[in-house]
Amino acid sequence: MLSNTHIHTLRTVFCCVILELLLCIQLGHAQVYDFDLIGLEQGMPNSRVNDMLRDSRGIYWIATEGNGLLRYDGYDFKTYTSPSQGSRLFMTSLMEDAHGNIWVTLEQGVLKFDGHHQYEYTVPGSNSRLRSAALYDSLHLVVADQAGAMWLVDQNGQWDSLVAQSAGMVNHLQVKDQKVWIAAKKGLKVLRDNAIHLVDSGEVLKLVAGEKELYALFRGELRVYDYSGQHLRTRVAPWKDIFLSEDYGLALANGELTIRKQAGKLIKLSDENGLPQQDYKGCYADDNGVIWLFSNKGLVKLESLDWRTYTDLGSASSQVFGICQDKENSIYTGLVSGFAHVQNGAAKVYDRANGFPYGLTLSIAAFEGDIWLGTENGLIRKSERGFQEVRTPGGGDFVFSMKNSSNRLWLGMGAGLFSYSNGRIENVSQKNDLPPATIFSISEGQDGSLWCGTYTQGFFRYADGEWQVLTEMNGIRLDSLRFSCFAAKNKNELWAGSLTEGVFHFSSSGVSRIPVEKFGFAEIQSMAISGNGSVWMGTNKGIYEIRNGNPAHIIKLPYVAGQNGQSCTPQSIAANRDKLLVGTTEGLQVLDLDGFQSKKPEPELILTDIKLFLGQNNSLPEYADDSLRFTLLPAEVRLPHDLNFLSFNFSGLTEYQKENLQYRYRLRGQSDEWTVAGSRREAVFPNIKPGEYTFQAQVSRLGEAWSPVQVEYQFRILRPVWMRWWFITFTVLLLGGLTLAFIMDRVKRVNHRLRLENALLEMERKALRLQMNPHFIFNALDSISSFIFKKDPEKAVRYLNNFAKLMRLTLESSMEHLHPVETEVSILKNYLELEKLRFQGKFEYHIEVDDEMDYDVGIPPMLIQPHVENAILHGLKPLEHSGKLDIRFILEDDLLIVEVEDNGIGRKRARELNKRKDHRSMATQINRDRLRLLRVSMSEKVDITIEDKLNSDGTAAGTKVVIKLPAESI
Numbered sequence: 001m002l003s004n005t006h007i008h009t010l011r012t013v014f015c016c017v018i019l020e021l022l023l024c025i026q027l028g029h030a031q032v033y034d035f036d037l038i039g040l041e042q043g044m045p046n047s048r049v050n051d052m053l054r055d056s057r058g059i060y061w062i063a064t065e066g067n068g069l070l071r072y073d074g075y076d077f078k079t080y081t082s083p084s085q086g087s088r089l090f091m092t093s094l095m096e097d098a099h100g101n102i103w104v105t106l107e108q109g110v111l112k113f114d115g116h117h118q119y120e121y122t123v124p125g126s127n128s129r130l131r132s133a134a135l136y137d138s139l140h141l142v143v144a145d146q147a148g149a150m151w152l153v154d155q156n157g158q159w160d161s162l163v164a165q166s167a168g169m170v171n172h173l174q175v176k177d178q179k180v181w182i183a184a185k186k187g188l189k190v191l192r193d194n195a196i197h198l199v200d201s202g203e204v205l206k207l208v209a210g211e212k213e214l215y216a217l218f219r220g221e222l223r224v225y226d227y228s229g230q231h232l233r234t235r236v237a238p239w240k241d242i243f244l245s246e247d248y249g250l251a252l253a254n255g256e257l258t259i260r261k262q263a264g265k266l267i268k269l270s271d272e273n274g275l276p277q278q279d280y281k282g283c284y285a286d287d288n289g290v291i292w293l294f295s296n297k298g299l300v301k302l303e304s305l306d307w308r309t310y311t312d313l314g315s316a317s318s319q320v321f322g323i324c325q326d327k328e329n330s331i332y333t334g335l336v337s338g339f340a341h342v343q344n345g346a347a348k349v350y351d352r353a354n355g356f357p358y359g360l361t362l363s364i365a366a367f368e369g370d371i372w373l374g375t376e377n378g379l380i381r382k383s384e385r386g387f388q389e390v391r392t393p394g395g396g397d398f399v400f401s402m403k404n405s406s407n408r409l410w411l412g413m414g415a416g417l418f419s420y421s422n423g424r425i426e427n428v429s430q431k432n433d434l435p436p437a438t439i440f441s442i443s444e445g446q447d448g449s450l451w452c453g454t455y456t457q458g459f460f461r462y463a464d465g466e467w468q469v470l471t472e473m474n475g476i477r478l479d480s481l482r483f484s485c486f487a488a489k490n491k492n493e494l495w496a497g498s499l500t501e502g503v504f505h506f507s508s509s510g511v512s513r514i515p516v517e518k519f520g521f522a523e524i525q526s527m528a529i530s531g532n533g534s535v536w537m538g539t540n541k542g543i544y545e546i547r548n549g550n551p552a553h554i555i556k557l558p559y560v561a562g563q564n565g566q567s568c569t570p571q572s573i574a575a576n577r578d579k580l581l582v583g584t585t586e587g588l589q590v591l592d593l594d595g596f597q598s599k600k601p602e603p604e605l606i607l608t609d610i611k612l613f614l615g616q617n618n619s620l621p622e623y624a625d626d627s628l629r630f631t632l633l634p635a636e637v638r639l640p641h642d643l644n645f646l647s648f649n650f651s652g653l654t655e656y657q658k659e660n661l662q663y664r665y666r667l668r669g670q671s672d673e674w675t676v677a678g679s680r681r682e683a684v685f686p687n688i689k690p691g692e693y694t695f696q697a698q699v700s701r702l703g704e705a706w707s708p709v710q711v712e713y714q715f716r717i718l719r720p721v722w723m724r725w726w727f728i729t730f731t732v733l734l735l736g737g738l739t740l741a742f743i744m745d746r747v748k749r750v751n752h753r754l755r756l757e758n759a760l761l762e763m764e765r766k767a768l769r770l771q772m773n774p775h776f777i778f779n780a781l782d783s784i785s786s787f788i789f790k791k792d793p794e795k796a797v798r799y800l801n802n803f804a805k806l807m808r809l810t811l812e813s814s815m816e817h818l819h820p821v822e823t824e825v826s827i828l829k830n831y832l833e834l835e836k837l838r839f840q841g842k843f844e845y846h847i848e849v850d851d852e853m854d855y856d857v858g859i860p861p862m863l864i865q866p867h868v869e870n871a872i873l874h875g876l877k878p879l880e881h882s883g884k885l886d887i888r889f890i891l892e893d894d895l896l897i898v899e900v901e902d903n904g905i906g907r908k909r910a911r912e913l914n915k916r917k918d919h920r921s922m923a924t925q926i927n928r929d930r931l932r933l934l935r936v937s938m939s940e941k942v943d944i945t946i947e948d949k950l951n952s953d954g955t956a957a958g959t960k961v962v963i964k965l966p967a968e969s970i
Contacts, residue, residue, distance in 0.1 A: 031273055031308050031309070031310060031345045031346070031347075032272075032273055032274040032308065032309040032310070032311055033269060033273055033274050033275075033302060033305070033307075033308055033309070034274065034302070034303065034304075034307060034309070035274050035275060035276055035300055035301065035302050036300070036301045036302075036303070037276055037297075037298060037299075037300055037301075038298050038299040038300070038301060039297050039298030039299070040298065042298075043076065043077055044070075044077055044298050044299075045064075045067045045070065045077055045079050046064040046065070046066045046067035046070070047064075047296060047297050047298035048064055048065040048066055048296045049062055049063070049064055049281070049294035049295065049296070049298060049299060050063045050064065050065060050091060050092050050093065050281060050282075050294070051063040051091070051092065051093045051094045051282065051284075051294070052094065052284050052292055052294055052299070053094040053095070053096060053102075053284075054286040054287065054653075055096045055100070055102065056096060056100060057100070057604060057606070057630065057653075058603070058604025058606070058653035058654070059071060059073070059604075059606065059630060059653060060072040060073070060074075060286075060653070060655075061094050061102055062077075062294075062299075063091035063092060063093060063094050063104060063105075064089075064091060065089075065090050065091070065296075066089055066090070067079055067081065067089060068080065068081025068085065068088050068089045068090075068091055069081050069088075069091060069102075069104060069111075069113065071630075073606055073608050073651040073653060074651055074652065074653065074654065074655055074658050075608075075651055075681075076608065076651075080113070080118070080632075081118075085118075088104075088106060088111055088118070088120060090106065090107050091104045091105065091106060091111075092105045092106070092107075092130075093105045093132075093133070095133070095134070095135050095141075097135055097138060098138040099114075099138070099155075100115070101113065101114050101115075101155075102630075103133070103135070103141060105130055105132070105133045106120070106130060107129055107130060108122050108123055108128065108129055108130060109121050109122035109123050109130060110130070110133055110141060110143065110153060112155070112157075113630075114629075115629030115630040116627060116629060116632070119157060121153055121157035121159070123143065123145045123151070123159070124151070124159050125145070125147075128145045128146060128147065128149075129145060129146040130143060130144075130145055130146075131144045131145060131146055131169070131170040131171070132144050132170050132171065132172050132173045132183075133153075133173065134173040134174060134175050134180070135175060136152060136175055136178065136180070137178065139154055139155055140152045140153060140154055141153045142162065142173060142175060142180050143173075144167055144170035144173055144182070146169075147166065148166035148167040148168045148169065148170060149161065149166060149167075150162035150163050150167055150180070150191065150196075162180075162191070163191060163194055163195065163196060165195060165196045166196075167182050167184060167189060167191075167196050168184045168185060168186050168189075169184060169185035169186070170182055170183070170184050170185075171183045171184065171185065171203070171204060171205055171206070172204070172205065172206045172207050173207070174207035174208070174209050174214070175209075176209045176214070176227055177227070179191065179192050179227070180192075181207050181209075181214060182196070183204035183205060183206060183207045183216065183217075184203075184204060185203050186201070186203070187199070187200055187201040187202060187203075187204065188200040188201075188202075188204050188207075188216050188223075188225075190229060197229075199225065199229045200216070200223065200225075200231060202218045202219070203218065203219050204216050204217065204218055205217045205218065205219065205240070205241075206241060206242060208242055208243070208244050210244065212226065212227070213225065213226060213227075213232065214226070214227060215242065215244075217237065217239060217241075217242055220236065220237070220238060221234055221235060221236050221237050222234070222235050222237035222239070222242070237251070238253050238254075239251045239252055239253045239258075240252055240253060240254070240280075240281075241280075241281070241282045241283050242283075243282075243283050243284055243285060245285045245286075245287070246287070247261060247285060247287075247289050248260065248261060248285040248289070248291065250283045250284075250285060250291065251283075252280055252282065252283045252293065254279075255270055255271065255275075255277055256268060256269065256270050256275075257269045257270075257275060257283065257291075257293065259291065259305065261305065267305065267345075274309075275300075276300055278293075278295040278296075278297050278300070279295055279296065280293045280294065280295045280300075281294055281295055281296075282294055286655070287601055288600055288601060288654050288655065288656040289304065289305075289600070289656060290302070290303055290304075290654075290655040290656050291305075301655060303655060303656055303657075304595070304596070304656065304657075305592075305595070306591055306592040306593075306595035306596045307557075307589065307590070307591050307592075307596070308345075308589070308590050309586075309587055309588070309589050309590075310340070310342055310347050310587050310588040310589075310590070311586055311587040312587070313333065313335055313340045313347060313349055313587050313588065317335070317336040317337070318335070318585075318586050318587040319335070319336055319569060319583075319584075319585045319586070320333045320334065320335065320569055320572050320583025320584060320587065320588050321333075321334035321335065321336075321360070321361060321362050321363070321569060321571075321572060321583065322334035322361065322362060322363040322364040322374070322402075322571065322572055322583070323364065323572055323573065323574045323581045323582075323583050323588070324364045324365050324366050324371075324574060325366070325574065325576065325579065325581065326366040326371070327366070328343075329343075329579075330342065330343045331343075331581060331588065331590065332364050332366070332371055333364065333572075333581075333583060333588050334360075334361030334362060334363060334364045334373065334374075335349070335351070335360075335361060336360055337351040337352065337359060337360070338350045338351035338352070338356045338358070338359070338361060339356070339361045339364060339371075339373055340588070342588065342590075347588075355386075355387070356387065358373070358375040358376070358377045358378075358380050358387070359375055359376045359377060360375060360376040361373050361374065361375050362374050362375070362376070362398060362399065362400055363399050363400060363401050363402045363412075363571075364402065365402035365403065365404050365409060366404060367404045367409040367420070368409075369383075370382055370383040371383075372390075372402060372409060372420075374398065374399025374400065374401075374402055374411070375399075376398065377389075378390070378391075378392060378397070378399075379392050379399050379411070390420075390425070391425075392411070392413065392418065392425055393415065393418065393425065393427055397413050397414050397415055398413065398414050399411050399412070399413050400412050400413065400414070400438065400439060400440050400441070400571075401439060401440060401441045401442045401571060402442070403442040403443070403444055403450070405444045405448070405450060406448060406450075407421060408420065408421045409421070410428075410442050410450065410452075411425070411439075412438075412439030412440065412441065412442050412452060413438070413439060414438045415427075415429075415436070415438075416428070416429030416430070416434065416436055416437060416438075416439065417429045417434065417439050417452055417460060428467075429460075432467045434457075434460055434467060434469060435457045435469065436457075437454035437455060437456050437457040438454060438455045438456070439452050439453065439454055439460075440453055440454065440455055440480060440571070441453040441485060441486065441571050443486055443487050443488040444488060445463075445488040445489055445490040445491055445493075446489060446490055446529075447463075447490040447491055449461065449462060449463040449488060449490055449491035450462040450463075450488075451486065451488040451494060453480065453483070453485075453486055454480065455479075455480040456479070456480070457469060457471065458470050458471035458472070458477075458478040458479060459478050459486075459494075461491065463491035464491070473494070473506045473511065474506060474510055474511035475511070476504065476506070476511055478496075482498055482501070483496040483497065483498055483504070484497055484498060484499050484523070484524060484525060484570065485497045485524060485525060485526050485527040485537075485570065485571060486527060487527040487528050487529045487535060488529075489529060489533075489549070492507060492508040493505075493506065493507045493508070494506040494507075495527060495529065495535050495546075496527075497524025497525075497526075497527045497537055498516070498524055499523040499524065500516065500523070501513065501515075501516055502514050502515045502516035502517075502518065502519060502524070503519070503524060503535075503537070503546070505551070512551065514546075514551050514554070518554050519537070519539060519541070519544055519554070519556075520541050520542075520556070521541075522539035522540055522541035522542065522544070523539055523540045523541075524537050524538075524539055525537075525538050525539055525540065525567070525568045525569060525570045525571075525572075526538040526568055526569070526570055526571050526572050526573040526582075526583075527573065528573045528574055528575040528580075529549075529575065530575035530576065530577065530580065530593060531575075531576060531577035532548060532577070532593075532597070533548045533549045534546060534547055534548055534549065534575075534597075535549055536573060536575050536580055536582075537573075538568025538569070538572065538573045538582050538583070538584075539567075539568055540567040540568065541567075542556055542557060542568075543556070543557040543568065543580075543582055543589075544556050544557070545557065547702070547703035548703070550703070553702055553703030554702065555657075555660050555701075555702040555703055556659060556660065557591070566584050566585055566586045567584060567585050568582055568583065568584050568585075569583045569584060569585060572584075575593075577593070578592065578593055578594050579591065579592060579593060580593055580596075600654075600656060600657075600701070601654075602700075602707045603652040603653060603654040603658075603661060603699050603700075603701070603707070604652070604653040604654070604710060605650055605651070605652055605653065605663075605697060605698070605699045605707070605710035605711050606631065606650065606651055606653055606711070607628070607631060607633060607648060607649070607650050607697070607711050607713055608631070608649045608650060608651050608681075609633070609648075609649040610633055610634070610637075610646065610647070610648055610649075610713070611646070611647045611649070612639075612643055612645065612646060613643070613645030613646075613686075619643075620634045620637060621634045623637050623638050623639050623640075623643075624636060624637045624638075625638075628713075635713075635714075636714065636715070637715040637716070638715070638716045638718055639715065639716070639717050639718065640717075640718055640720075641690050641717060641718055641719060641720045641723075643717075644686075644687055644688040644689070644690075644717050645684075645685070645686045645687065645688070646684075646685050646688065646715075647682055647683065647684045647685070648665070648682065648683045648685075648695055648697070648713070649681055649682050650663065650665075650681055650682075650683075650697050650699075650711055651681055652699040657701060659679070660701055660702045661679065661699055661700070661701060661702075662676070662677075662678055662679060662699070662700055662701075662702055663676075663677045663678070663679070663680065663681060663697060663698070663699050664676045664677060664697070664698050664706065665677060665683045665695065665696060665697040665698070666695075666696055667683075667685055667688075667693055667694070667695055667696075668693060668694040668695075668696060669691050669692055669693035669694060670685070670688065670689075670693060674698075683695070683697070688717050689717065690717045690718060690719040690720070690723065691716070691717060692714070692715075692716050693714070693715055693716070693717070694712055694713070694714050695711070695712070695713040695714075695715070696709050696711065696712050697709075697710065697711040698710065698711075757936075777807075780799075780803050780806075780834060783799060783834070783837075783838040784796055784799050784800055784803065786838075787799055795837060798837060799834060799837055799838070802830055802833050802834045802837070803834060805830050806827065806830040806831055806834065809823065809826055809827045809830065810827060810861075810862065813827070813861040813862075816861060817860065818858030818859060818860060818861075818968065818970055819858060819859065819861050819970070820856055820857070820858060820859075820970060821849065821853065821857050821858075821859050821889055821896075823861075824859050824861070824863075824864060825847055825849060825889070827861075827862070827865065828847060828864060828865065828868060828887060829847065831865055831868065831869075832845045832847075832868065832885070835869075835872050839872070839876075839877060841882055842872075842876055842877055842879070842882060842883060843872060843876040843879075843882060843883040843884060843885050843902075844882065844883075844884050844885070845884075845885040845886070845887065846884075846885070846886050846887070847887045847888075847889075848886070848887070848888045848889070849888075849889045850888075850889055850890050850891045852891050853889060853890075853891040853896075854969070856969050856970050857891070857896060857967055857968070857969060857970075858968050858969065858970040859896065859898075859965065860930070860934060860965075863898075863927070863930065863963070863965075864887065864898055864900065864963070866927040867900045867927070867961045867963070868885065868887065868900055871885055871900055871902040871904065871959065871961075872885065872902075874904070874905075874907075874910035874913075874914065875902045875903075875904020875905055875906070875907075875910060875958060875959055876902055876903075876904045877904075878904070878905050878909070878910070878913060879904060879905060883902060883903055883904055884902065884903050885900075885901070885902045886899070886900075886901045886902075887899070887900055887901075888901075891967060893967075894966065894967050895941075895964050895965065895966065895967055896964070896965045896966070896967040897962065897963070897964050897965075898962075898963045898965070899960065899961070899962050899963075900960070900961040900963075901949075901958065901959070901960040901961075902958045902959055902960075903949070903957060903958035904956075904958050904959060905956055906948055906949070906956025906957070906958060906959060907946070907948055907959055908948070908956060909956055931944055934965075941964075941965070941966045942963075942964065942965055942966075943963075943964040944961065944962070944963050944964070945961075945962045946959065946960070946961050946962075947959070947960040947961075947962070
């Protein structure tokens with residue numbers, strides 16, 4: 001069935017295509033085309049095909065009997081109907097509407113596939129069966145059921161009766177300008193003005209709408225009408241299906257396919273031309289020019305009409321040696337037992353059976369309107385008079401190569417180089433003093449230069465009127481062991497092929513080599529340069545083209561040569577502006593260069609599969625929010641961080657030269673650089689880091705520019721929970737809170753400990769002061785008792801009054817950590833007056849306070865008194881004369897400095913006296929303990945130094961105590 005999508009692609013009128021199919025057919029008896037069978041063995045789920053369609057996206061859709069709808073990407077099939085959908089498994093035809101939806105006709109209705117979901121709309125009436133459907137407009141289908149009722153079906157499955165009148169048994173529908181043409185069992189009909197009108201009688205099988213004409217395929221004939229219904233012409237046509245596209249007109253009969261390319265000649269193909277013999281149901285041609293036939297055995301594909309093969313060229317062997325083409329475009333090839341002449345698609349073989357007894361033909365050329373053949377029995381000339389032997393110097397020497405150039409026929413022979421012109425043969429090697437050598441090949445440059453390859457003497461080159469012998473070029477030795485074939489571009493440029501090293505390109509700028517890996521490690525057997533500069537090579541693995549002489553654009557021709565053990569033969573390739581001729585071990589292959597090298601539509605690219613590491617693709621939909629249209633692959637995927645090993649499969653949607661498609665891809669977000677994959681259709685990305693990514697892929701044909709980005713797939717690898725912002729924020733807040741709580745608890749504990757330590761220190765200080773007070777009281781009471789004992793009550797009362805004042809001041813300050821310097825001075829004065837009264841003239845004292853000192857500067861209570869007491873008792877008392885005691889309070893920066901200085905006997909003498917008396921000073925020890933505690937509480941800022949004063953003669957002059965404290969205000 002032909003859909004309106006096909007009709008919309010028509011741009012020219014095919015009025016005469018089908019009419020002339022029987023009038024101009026040329027038979028090609030030995031001309032074989034390369035048909036490919038695609039069936040169950042090639043992976044097709046079901047080979048019973050009823051229709052196929054290549055949609056606007058380039059995707060191939062196939063309607064089958066039993067497996068429903070299939071998608072084909074050129075390599076793999078995908079089924080879009082499950083076995084549980086029984087009513088959808090039998091499909092008859094395919095259409096694509098203006099919205100890109102795929103419509104499928106079923107037995108009892110139609111199916112709409114919008115790329116995501118399938119919607120089945122059943123014909124009203126439980127017993128109704130669908131006969132045919134066609135696109136009516138962008139919103140409706142027109143449908144005819146088994147009873148002949150006509151319906152309009154909208155996008156939502158609403159069925160509306162189109163006309164009350166029955167159309168009878170309908171075979172096919174076609175719509176043109178909203179007129180519905182009906183191919184019915186009882187005639188051609190048209191629905192217009194809300195009524196069905198009979199146009200012509202007879203059973204109509206199929207309708208094809210041209211631009212201005214309607215083609216109606218009746219049983220046994222084709223009738224053509226204009227769109228008013230006027231009959232134009234009729235031709236006998238034993239066809240079962242016809243198809244029209246922008247490039248082709250196809251007509252299918254039992255066992256035969258007739259093809260006409262636009263503005264080209266007709267070709268009729270049968271089993272003799274390689275057409276597989278099947279009971280075909282229909283034919284189709286896509287926009288790449290690929291022809292398809294479908295049957296119950298699958299699909300048959302004819303990729304190109306540009307390439308054809310001639311086999312069975314000889315009874316002994318079809319192996320070709322040497323090729324040429326004359327001015328009438330006839331092709332001549334040398335064979336093992338003669339030669340073949342190919343003209344108008346038919347091949348005629350000349351061997352011993354039909355008058356050519358000369359055996360193996362190694363070389364062949366067209367010259368002076370005749371064909372010249374280098375055979376194992378010498379040089380033969382074929383003219384209108386028949387075959388003539390041409391005598392060559394040395395007798396029947398082999399002619400390995402011939403070249404028609406500069407009005408001469410050049411002959412490469414075992415005895416050297418010869419030329420033929422004006423009826424005589426000249427020994428060019430002898431005339432030009434060229435070394436004796438066998439010439440195995442001759443090539444002419446575009447500037448008229450001539451290159452001759454020898455087995456032992458390198459190359460002979462004729463340019464600018466003189467011959468040169470070249471045994472090396474650019475440091476490369478030229479010999480037949482290294483080079484098996486060559487082709488000259490001009491006098492300075494040469495391409496040379498090797499059996500083991502690939503291809504060398506010699507030019508005035510140097511030499512470059514294309515390694516043999518670029519040609520699949522093939523042996524280069526023959527070489528030629530076409531008019532557009534492309535270099536063609538015949539190998540044991542196929543035919544290669546260096547497009548336009550650019551080594552970056554190497555194309556392998558995806559045809560017969562190189563398959564099934566078939567190999568190109570040496571020196572058997574010829575190229576001109578419109579044809580490439582290649583000799584193989586199985587016959588002759590001909591390529592029409594105009595069609596082969598013409599610009600084809602850019603191939604579409606499709607993403608065919610996405611896989612997780614270890615093939616966990618079934619889990620991908622779990623992480624997707626949507627699916628891609630028509631491929632149904634999961635879209636907008638968000639994967640966890642540990643599912644980060646992805647592979648992407650993609651495919652160029654073309655069946656024309658798909659072997660020469662090349663791909664490149666990149667993963668935006670990981671790298672902006674493209675990775676060229678060559679023909680590989682898979683991209684693998686391991687260990688993708690968390691982030692947002694876009695996979696992009698492009699496709700191009702070898703030698704052509706990259707297409708715009710056709711595949712873009714966005715996905716996201718999620719960060720692990722511990723790397724997400726909310727988790728990091730929560731963790732930071734949690735850690736911060738815990739740290740703050742720890743610090744606060746630590747501070748609380750430290751403060752608590754400090755409070756305990758300070759309390760402990762204070763208790764120790766108070767205990768020491770309490771120890772000091774009894775000591776002082778003991779000394780004071782001892783003095784009072786001495787006054788009483790001496791019966792001096794007046795002094796005892798004075799002493800007692802001073803003692804009472806001192807005790808009051810001491811008691812008032814004993815509970816304080818610090819008291820003012822003024823209080824300390826008052827205590828010292830009272831104490832010194834008591835001691836002065838006690839020791840009666842033993843010493844005088846002087847207390848000096850710095851004028852800059854505020855009286856609110858604090859000092860620990862009773863800190864100075866023990867040192868004053870030591871100075872009196874141990875320094876001044878032992879003197880035989882009156883001593884002097886100076887006490888100074890000095891403010892220096894942030895320090896309070898207290899100096900206690902006497903002019904007593906000194907510490908050394910005092911220790912000696914105390915040792916005799918076994919005296920132990922409790923006041924000194926108590927004060928040392930107090931100073932130690934003060935250092936702890938005041939951060940090591942408390943210091944005490946004791947200096948021994950000496951006279952000039954070294955005798956003791958007294959003692960000086962210096963106490964340094966922080967100057968703290970109270």
